[in-house]
Amino acid sequence: MIKAARLLILSASLALAGLSTPALADNSRYAAFVVEENTGVVLHSRRSEAERYPASLTKMMTLYMLFSALEAGDIGLNDQIRVSANAANASPSRLGLRAGDTITAENAIRALVVKSANDVAIAVGERLGGGESRFGELMTTRAAELGLTSTQFRNASGLPNSRQTTTARDMARLAIALHRDFPQYFDYFNETSFTWDGRTYRNHNTLVGRVPGVDGLKTGYIRASGFNVVVSAERGDHRLVTVIMGGPSAAARDAHAEELIEAAFATLEQREDTRLFAALSSPRINPVRQQDLIARDVAALHLNEPTEMGSANQPPPLQVVLADEDDMRVAPLAPARDPIAATQSRSEPSLIHGAWAVQVGAYNTADAAHDRLAEVAIFSGALLEAQPAARAVTISGDRLWRARFEALTEDQARLACRDLSARDHPCFAVAPGR
Known part of the structure; x- marks a missing residue:
């Protein structure tokens, strides 16, 4: 039975404003953005242009640069990346690498996605940019080319830096670029665990493997940013990117992200039903x-x-x-x-x-x-x-x-x-x- 639902101005049948719990809505760090990747239709936007700290969402850009280097032949998946003393001394979260250790590019990808390892991120930046500061400049330039007009990178990890800022909308653009430009590597974001040196780490993005259709991307947290997440999800012909920034806790952030994902998919389904109903029942006008x-x-x-x-x-x-x-x-x-x-x-x-x-x-x-x-x-x-x-x-x-x-x-x-x-x-x- 086709639903006789109608899109209402600024609501489209779902009261998403009510989905934001007071802890989120009243939080000055909060921002959210939901977009359908295939069409560019914006399904939810709240403070999406406000300046925010990306925290470990930064590693999505680090991975974009690493994927680009892999495609250009500048590095191979089995090539070793050497760890400097600077990288080894990174603040947690880290893999525990020591100065002089090496890690393959492929394991570095997994460590960045699953463990969000700062020591690995710094090592990648130093390998690709000749130094983390220079790599930050390269990241910012490439980000601008991708349309991230409100984003500045100063390091590869997302560790605190007052000049490393972005917006929820820009993080959605980056997520879309990762899927669009590197579909051959995107499955790494869907991995739920990573084993290194006899220890298995679980993906910080607990929505992967739990919420139907979710297949990545990345979480992030520093004290200044709150709890961030960028989530990609696909059901049928619809593919969503959902961004939450400034959550008060990982659990609240994930619950809110799941609410937005479910509401957005329901709205897209309803929109299709509405169009079909209109095609069958309403007079058309060219x-x-x-x-x-x-x-x-x-x-x-x-x-x-x-x-x-x-x-x-x-x-x-x-x-x-x-x-x-x-x-x-x-x-x-x-x-x-x-x-x-x-x-x-x-x-x-x-x-x-x-x-x-x-x-x-x-x-x-x-x-x-x-x-x-x-x-x-x-x-x-x-x-x-x-x-x-x-x-x-x-x-x-x-x-x-x-x-x-x-x-x-x-x-x-x-x-x-x-x-x-x-x-x-x-x-x-x-x-x-x-």
């Missing part, structure tokens, strides 16, 4: 006809001043953010109803006298209007306080629903349209009473 309706609706407003318009040949792929703001409160979904009846009886918020609005399209169902609002809401910070609504209107005998963000000031409305137009999303600012 992109050209849709743009005609938008143009007609603009003309019907009889605006006496220039409007701010963007242009797009067709709507972009669906993008949804689940619970982006700390103070967001999402109401639970009502029981599923007949979709046509729901479109006809949907209750919209009351108009606020004297407020401006932003219109992003006109559609032949209220659900389509709300879906459009969900698509574009993430592209302008000016819409954070806006009130989404689908307003019914009859134009030339056609019943349409205007997709609008309301309860804005004039400056907010015009700024939102500038932001949306810059991304080729149709938009115009609507003065009060229009």
Whole structure:
């Protein structure tokens, strides 16, 4: 039975804001980000651009550099990496290597993934960069090339350094790059244990092998960062990367990561059901006809001043953010109803006298209007306080629903349209009473 679920603006049916326990939400170090790797759809974002300390998430970049060297032939999996006195004196967590010891590149990979060994990370940095400081510079340069625009590396291990900073979004980008560029090595992240010198170490990422679909990547902790984790997970055609930073404990971090993973997969499944239901049950409108309706609706407003318009040949792929703001409160979904009846009886918020609005399209169902609002809401910070609504209107005998963000000031409305137009999303600012 296909679920008659609908994507709601900034919630997409799951109240992820409620998933953040007070210990996480009230923690100034907390940040989270969930993205579908295959499509780039952002499913959850909270303080994802805020500066954070990566701690041992740094080792994902160290591994990226090691994988690159393996591919270039600069080092082989069986080649020995020598341990310096500097590496041997690293703070825990470490493998316990002594100055003059060697470890193969392949065992170094396992030690970094499973044990998060700082002595091994330093040894790798010295082997590939000629010194850990120089290796940090190389890491930062390569990270920028990968799109990690807010990340600086100063060492290979993630040990405390006030200038070694990143963001949750950048760590997600790095995780995606590791899987995309080095699928042949990605299985190392899925290993649950590593044996060295007669001792077996368990993977710090306890989600691997326990949560269905989880196949890596990395945890991290220093006192300044709190408990961090980057998790990759795949189910069916969907592949997620989930980042949690600043957890109060490893257990709380892992529980929260699991909540976000389950919620995100459920939302993606629901979105597929919604699309299939719409394809079977709802009247369709082609992109050209849709743009005609938008143009007609603009003309019907009889605006006496220039409007701010963007242009797009067709709507972009669906993008949804689940619970982006700390103070967001999402109401639970009502029981599923007949979709046509729901479109006809949907209750919209009351108009606020004297407020401006932003219109992003006109559609032949209220659900389509709300879906459009969900698509574009993430592209302008000016819409954070806006009130989404689908307003019914009859134009030339056609019943349409205007997709609008309301309860804005004039400056907010015009700024939102500038932001949306810059991304080729149709938009115009609507003065009060229009």
